Amino acid sequence: MSSAIPVHCKECSVHNNCVLGHLTPEELEQIDRDKGCSIFKKGQIIMPQGSKPSGVYCVFNGKVKFTRLGSEGRDHIIRLGTKGDLLGYRSVLANESLSASIVALEDTQVCFIPKSLLLNFINENVGFSLSMMQQACQDLGESGKMITNLAQKNVRQRLAEVLLMLNAKFGKDQDDFLDVKLSREEYANMVGTATETLIRLLSDFKIEGLIETNVKRVKLVDEIKLANIAQLEN
Amino acid sequence: MSSAIPVHCKECSVHNNCVLGHLTPEELEQIDRDKGCSIFKKGQIIMPQGSKPSGVYCVFNGKVKFTRLGSEGRDHIIRLGTKGDLLGYRSVLANESLSASIVALEDTQVCFIPKSLLLNFINENVGFSLSMMQQACQDLGESGKMITNLAQKNVRQRLAEVLLMLNAKFGKDQDDFLDVKLSREEYANMVGTATETLIRLLSDFKIEGLIETNVKRVKLVDEIKLANIAQLEN
DNA sequence: CGCGTATTTGATAAGGCTCAAACGGTGTGG
DNA sequence: CCACACCGTTTGAGCCTTATCAAATACGCG
Numbered sequence: 001m002s003s004a005i006p007v008h009c010k011e012c013s014v015h016n017n018c019v020l021g022h023l024t025p026e027e028l029e030q031i032d033r034d035k036g037c038s039i040f041k042k043g044q045i046i047m048p049q050g051s052k053p054s055g056v057y058c059v060f061n062g063k064v065k066f067t068r069l070g071s072e073g074r075d076h077i078i079r080l081g082t083k084g085d086l087l088g089y090r091s092v093l094a095n096e097s098l099s100a101s102i103v104a105l106e107d108t109q110v111c112f113i114p115k116s117l118l119l120n121f122i123n124e125n126v127g128f129s130l131s132m133m134q135q136a137c138q139d140l141g142e143s144g145k146m147i148t149n150l151a152q153k154n155v156r157q158r159l160a161e162v163l164l165m166l167n168a169k170f171g172k173d174q175d176d177f178l179d180v181k182l183s184r185e186e187y188a189n190m191v192g193t194a195t196e197t198l199i200r201l202l203s204d205f206k207i208e209g210l211i212e213t214n215v216k217r218v219k220l221v222d223e224i225k226l227a228n229i230a231q232l233e234n
Numbered sequence: 235m236s237s238a239i240p241v242h243c244k245e246c247s248v249h250n251n252c253v254l255g256h257l258t259p260e261e262l263e264q265i266d267r268d269k270g271c272s273i274f275k276k277g278q279i280i281m282p283q284g285s286k287p288s289g290v291y292c293v294f295n296g297k298v299k300f301t302r303l304g305s306e307g308r309d310h311i312i313r314l315g316t317k318g319d320l321l322g323y324r325s326v327l328a329n330e331s332l333s334a335s336i337v338a339l340e341d342t343q344v345c346f347i348p349k350s351l352l353l354n355f356i357n358e359n360v361g362f363s364l365s366m367m368q369q370a371c372q373d374l375g376e377s378g379k380m381i382t383n384l385a386q387k388n389v390r391q392r393l394a395e396v397l398l399m400l401n402a403k404f405g406k407d408q409d410d411f412l413d414v415k416l417s418r419e420e421y422a423n424m425v426g427t428a429t430e431t432l433i434r435l436l437s438d439f440k441i442e443g444l445i446e447t448n449v450k451r452v453k454l455v456d457e458i459k460l461a462n463i464a465q466l467e468n
Numbered sequence: 469c470g471c472g473t474a475t476t477t478g479a480t481a482a483g484g485c486t487c488a489a490a491c492g493g494t495g496t497g498g
Numbered sequence: 499c500c501a502c503a504c505c506g507t508t509t510g511a512g513c514c515t516t517a518t519c520a521a522a523t524a525c526g527c528g
Contacts, residue, residue, distance in 0.1 A: 068378065068381075068382045070382050070383075070385075070386035070387070071386070071387075071465035072386060072465070074386055076381065076382045076385045076386055078378050078381050078382065089371075090371045090374050090375060091371075091375075093367050093368060093370075093371040094368055094371035094372045094374070094375055095368065096371075096372070096375055099375050099378045099379065100378060122360075122363070122364065122367070123360050123364075126356075126357050126363075129356070129360075129363055129367070130356065130357075132367060133327050133356070133363070133366065133367050133370060134327060134328055134329065136367060136370040136371055136374060137323075137324045137325075137327040137328035137330075137370055138328045138330070139374055140324050140328070140370060140373055140374045140377060141324060141325075141328055141330055141333050143374060143377035143378065143380075143381060144302065144312050144333050144334060144377065145333065146377075146381050147302075147310065147312050147377060147380050147381055147384060148302045148304050148310045148312065149304075150381060150384035150385055150426070151304075151310045151384055151426030152304035152305070152306060152308055152310055152426070153304070153305075192384070192385030192386070231305035231306070
């Protein structure tokens, strides 16, 4: 982790898709006074599972994974985060320790907002408070969906769903590849399967003309068929 | 569903373990004026998946399940609710339709609180707002745990965990049996497995002296060993 | 260029699912 | 009060999916 040149929150580009967008200009200035900005290199742990964070990070750019160490020493990726997401808010608001480590998937620039400040805003700014709550409730809905999927769908269906989710969350780069780089093991940890199984399925998808791969990059070729496989509902 | 004799919120016994406990006496009286009380018989749908509720139910007594219909027509139980729980709050606050049906596991008495009232309280009572948020964030933590479990643990481990969870949530009746009655299919839908598999495992547990069963009732005999099997962490 | 790590492929086995059938308890109607 | 029917439960057998172990290959980095 190294420090970075701070950007004024008021002019921050992530505004539009960030709960902090509901704060007043004065409140944003308050953040400017207190915040710390830093860069985490790819692979670095931003917040470790089990710790109690003293605030949250707002992602300025880059991508992160929320990865949870299960009892058998295997990781599971329960969520991904990107530009504008608040990291660690669940833990801070529930007043619980972090249930997952937050790790940089690529070099990621974040701003630290102390817990006290965040709670102040919640106390004083109803609009912000509501949108925080809405965020939590939406994430809760997402989790419920994931639970059903893990419980009922097979690996093939889940992989198709993960690919479509990545597309929805990160979009495509100029070559039409998914704009996020993950190792096979990370894919496996998202789908909830063994790395070898994941590799076989990716290669099946390739043979069936659903995707193309180029080293670490993946391109969705037939999103319709993928959606069929994923059996998407709601 | 039939209507029931209303109890004044101020004197309601569920107070202590209910987010509504953070409301002022005046606010509770407001609820008294607007609320509707009703009884749902065992098996009745209190709120159907996909609908957009116009408020939340507060559980006065009884037990409910949150059950989600997957794409292959199979149900999965993602949570249980009991005395003092608010039903449908996630959907109301996220402004999304219900991601699961809420169904009475036994005769259940509930009070309906309109959405507008709930939002008023959130706007005006910071303490209440915070505890709602805390609730959401705690539930979100629970969900994350469930996701990891489903992804990494086998059926035997998950069953042990479900049994311990039921014990923690509902406790024991006078005969030391779990104070909740579920069909084998419902157990299977909580664990995320086929009914036949669940039955075999329950019978294994019985043979190993971990549990006793009596028709629909289940008694935990060796909670230590069950916890070992479940590989409980955090 | 060489080493270490990530990826891929293969073989095998186990865990869990599905289908089928038997069994049991409960409630209803005669 | 009994007989029947229905639904939930239990048991068995076979198969399919997926995990595991082992080995080969490719890739990236110093």
